[in-house]
Amino acid sequence: MYKAVFIDMDGTLLKSDHSVSEANRQAIHHLQQKGILVIPISARPLHGMMHIIKNVVADDAPLVSLNGGYIVHKDEVIFQDAVSLHEAASVHKELCMYDLSAMYYSQMEWFAEQETDRIKKEQKITAVKIKIQPFGETLQYWDEQKNGPNKILIAGEKHLVHDIEQRLVELHGGKLNIFKSQSTYLEVMSSAASKAKAVEFLMNRYGIEQKEIIAIGDNFNDQGMIEFAGMGVAMGNAPEQIKAVANYVTDTNNNDGVAKALQYCFN
Numbered sequence: 585m586y587k588a589v590f591i592d593m594d595g596t597l598l599k600s601d602h603s604v605s606e607a608n609r610q611a612i613h614h615l616q617q618k619g620i621l622v623i624p625i626s627a628r629p630l631h632g633m634m635h636i637i638k639n640v641v642a643d644d645a646p647l648v649s650l651n652g653g654y655i656v657h658k659d660e661v662i663f664q665d666a667v668s669l670h671e672a673a674s675v676h677k678e679l680c681m682y683d684l685s686a687m688y689y690s691q692m693e694w695f696a697e698q699e700t701d702r703i704k705k706e707q708k709i710t711a712v713k714i715k716i717q718p719f720g721e722t723l724q725y726w727d728e729q730k731n732g733p734n735k736i737l738i739a740g741e742k743h744l745v746h747d748i749e750q751r752l753v754e755l756h757g758g759k760l761n762i763f764k765s766q767s768t769y770l771e772v773m774s775s776a777a778s779k780a781k782a783v784e785f786l787m788n789r790y791g792i793e794q795k796e797i798i799a800i801g802d803n804f805n806d807q808g809m810i811e812f813a814g815m816g817v818a819m820g821n822a823p824e825q826i827k828a829v830a831n832y833v834t835d836t837n838n839n840d841g842v843a844k845a846l847q848y849c850f851n
Contacts, residue, residue, distance in 0.1 A: 586849060589846070596819050596841070611843035623647070650773070652785075664691065666774060667772065686739075688737075691731065694714050697719050764803065778809075781808075798816075800819070800834070802826065804825070806822075818832075832849075
């Protein structure tokens, strides 16, 4: 019997217009009424999740944000890990050589050096206003606060995102987790932060076994948790590589894929 379901948001739980379908909402409510833990697990910052999942998951459910870099339960931070300032500075130095937009997410704040069209797009789905300032000032601020970026988001044209991914893996492979969340978005976190590690952390916290977990996702940053879960589900809109590692492939995010997956798993 499955006891916990981890559900990615963009491209999975959410339709392309960033809304949750009534079928998905009802399917989640049905599971929660049966005492099954339903946990949103997203690349988004926490403030980009809360307004969407407010009436979808239980108020006392943990929320996994920033690809596992920042986990909150009932307003308490139960886990966080950040990229070191040295590595953040190294990544930033590499990014300066490409026509890419970099956003640095630290707890409930986010920063960038300039407000590009790609950053304006992210601002539309993020409740907190971005802080635009030179990276050196952001680095100094983190040093004073004794923290750093829980996630670096890199956005740009597909070929450039591919190129910088190869470069960062070459420089930081093994020290940082580097995944695409879509072909034009690259996510960079500490080696201790990933969706798979977030699932394992919460599994241990709640005393749930690996075989009792379902994980549903649609992209490369979901691959680890899909492979880790007792039942890994890929969306119909996922790349073929993600479908290949899943136990089950459901319908697309625009066609109630989450609801259909839950019906399959619990019937």
